[in-house]
Amino acid sequence: MTAPLPTTPLTxxxxxxxxHVVLGLSAREIAAATxxxxxxxHxxxxxxxxxxxxPNAAPWRSSPTA
Structure with a gap:
């Protein structure tokens, strides 16, 4: 069994x-909404x-998909 990775609390x-990421919004949409x-x-x-x-290469949705 492996130990869980430490996490840092978010502000x-x-x-x-x-x-907003969980809801599927793009970075641009998040900026506008917040x-x-x-x-x-970013x-x-x-x-x-x-x-x-x-990982840094984890895909965040950066633009709407059509």
């Missing part, structure tokens, strides 16, 4: 961004990825 703002700049949104997504021990 309230990072948690809101993570909740009234954050795209750069801030920074929060990097933090969320690190907190969840997700």
């Amino acid at each position: 309230p703002a990072e948690r809101r961004v993570a909740q 009234q954050l700049s795209p750069n801030t949104t 920074s929060y997504l990097r933090v969320v990825r690190g907190s969840c021990a997700a």
Whole structure:
């Protein structure tokens, strides 16, 4: 049995961004919904990825699929 990876608690703002990711919103959609700049949104997504021990190459939906 392996030990679980340590996680870092998210700030309230990072948690809101993570909740939007769970809903399937793209980074651009999250920025608009949270009234954050795209750069801030991407920074929060990097933090969320690190907190969840997700690899950097994990696919986040970056644009709507049609």
